[in-house]
């Protein structure tokens with residue numbers, strides 16, 4: 619049970635919030651868990667909650683690190699909620715995209731040490747969240763991670779691409795994005811998409827152990843270094859947020875894209891029958 623004892627502080631109501639934040643003020647480490655069963659798909663509400671949670675943690679001077687994880691077994695995040703992109707309105711699409719931009723700017727630009735505990739599948743937007751952290755530990759086994767957008771007939775935006783480029787380099791990104799490749803944990807490790815692969819039960823302890831190394835570094839020096847490494851990519855989106863949101867809404871509204879998304883949703887449902 620989380621959030622029941624000192625020194626834990628909760629920023630969300632247990633069992634209610636779709637983004638649960640447990641702040642341990644003794645260690646300075648917050649755990650942020652996505653909690654939108656069945657697959658933690660990222661809709662407007664979740665992205666807004668996530669953006670706010672990240673903003674609050676960044677402003678909390680007692681907080682030095684954040685672990686991004688899932689409260690839903692078997693899933694890190696299934697990525698963007700496809701239903702936000704299918705048969706939606708242009709206004710809703712723009713609002714949805716702004717919430718994604720803000721959550722991502724908050725995560726990639728966070729002053730905190732950020733670690734992803736990937737205890738389940740992590741396609742597309744889920745992979746973006748994981749890649750945007752400073753370090754990734756993934757559970758070995760059947761789970762997959764990757765930017766699979768082209769398989770849905772959509773395209774990973776330039777800032778998804780930038781983050782992947784910064785993580786695995788140009789050649790691997792080119793292959794990964796064109797093929798919409800999904801990788802097992804071991805494959806992801808071999809191309810540097812994740813940093814460590816361990817059995818499921820060891821993901822959290824491994825993250826906690828790794829955090830100790832990162833927290834030995836003085837914050838100011840680490841933050842200046844992180845900012846310098848990430849500024850260019852962050853500024854590229856910051857300078858064209860509205861244009862990017864409008865472009866997304868126009869692209870998603872195309873008949874051909876809507877047909878592809880409709881077919882993909884049907885294929886997800888068919889898998890089950």
Ligand SMILES: CCCCCCCCCCC/C=C/C(=O)SCCNC(=O)CCNC(=O)[C@H](O)C(C)(C)COP(=O)(O)OP(=O)(O)OC[C@H]1O[C@@H](n2cnc3c(N)ncnc32)[C@H](O)[C@@H]1OP(=O)(O)O
Nearest residue numbers: 656659696697698699700701739741742743772773869886
């Ligand atoms: C020129 C440049 C132009 C650029 C312009 C921008 C273009 C747009 C860019 C958009 C970027 C998009 C990013 C994304 O994140 S798209 C989402 C991609 N995600 C996926 O493909 C994941 C699909 N899901 C799965 O593969 C599986 O569900 C998963 C492996 C994650 C879990 O499998 P499991 O068997 O555990 O669960 P189910 O498949 O049974 O799913 C349970 C129910 O959840 C529904 N579902 C799954 N994923 C999603 C999702 N992402 N959004 C909404 N709903 C989802 C699934 O259909 C099941 O529903 P039902 O129970 O009702 O059948």
